[in-house]
Amino acid sequence: MKRLMLILALMLAPLLPVVAPAPALAVQPDEVLPDPVLEARARALSKVLRCPVCQSENIDESNAEVSRDLRILVRERLLAGDSDSAVLDYITARYGEYVLFQPDASGGNLILWLAGPVMLLAGLGIGFGFLRSRRASAEPPLVALDAAEQRRLEEILNK
Template sequence: MRALILSLALALTPLAPALAVQPDEVLPDPALEARARELSKVLRCPVCQAENIDESNAELSRDLRLLVRERLVEGDSDQEVLDFVVARYGEYVLFKPDASGTNLILWLAGPAMLLLGLGAAAVYLRGRKSAPEPTVAGLSEDERKRLAEILKE
C-alpha cells in the first residue's frame, strides 16, 4: 500500500504548481504572507515574461518578492505596493494593466479589429451574392471533335 501511495505521489508531482517562494522569504505573519502571495500572482516576472513572480525562479523575481514583502511589513496597502513596483519597473510588470490612458487603445484595438474584419467579410459576401453568374461558353465544333477522339482512345 505504501508503494502505491509513493508511486502515485511521484507521478502527480509534475502536476503540482512549482512555486518559487523560498522558505527564507516567507513572512511570519500569515495574513501578510497571504497578501504578499496575492500580490505576487498579479505581478509579471520581467525576465520570464510569462510567469508571475510567485512562480518564477529568476533572481529578479526573488528581489521583487522580497520588495513586496518589505513594503507590506512597512505598512503599505496592496495598491501602494503595486504603485511602487509599477513606478520602478513600468506597467509591463502588471498582468492586467489598467484600462485607461494609452492602455485604453490596446484594450479596444482587439475588439475594434474583430468588428472591422466582420464588416469586411459581410461586405465581401454581400458583393459575391449580388454578382451576376458568369456565363459558360459551350465547346466549339473543333473542340467537340477533339474530345470525341480522346474519349475513343
C-alpha cells in the first residue's frame, strides 16, 4: 500500500504548481533610508553588487557582515549626493571589479565577454564540418562489376 501511494505521489508531482520561495532580504531596519527615492536607488545599486563572501548573492540578499558594510556604504554615498555611477565607481575602486555582477566589457574583461560566443561559433563550425565530411564519406563510390563478378552474380541469383 505504501508503494502504491509513493508511485501515485510521484506520478502526480509534475502536475503540482511549483512555488518558488521569495528571497529573504538581509536589509536591516536600521539601514533603511527615510527618503523612499534614495532607498529605491540604494536597493537598485545593492542588486548589482556581488557579496565578496557569498559570491553568488548580491549584497541586498546576503547576510554577511561585509555585505552589511557595503549596504551602509552605498547609503552613505547616496546621502552625500553621489550619483549611481559615482557610487559604483567608488565601491569598485575600493573592492575591485569583482564586486560587480556585470563588469565593463573592456580591457582584459573583453576577452571573457567574447570567449563564450567565439567558443559557441567554433563548436558549431567544427560540428558542421564533421557532419558534412561524415555524410560525404558515408556512401562508398559505386563501381561497376567486371565480367567475372557479373557471371558469379548471375549464378548466385539463378540457383
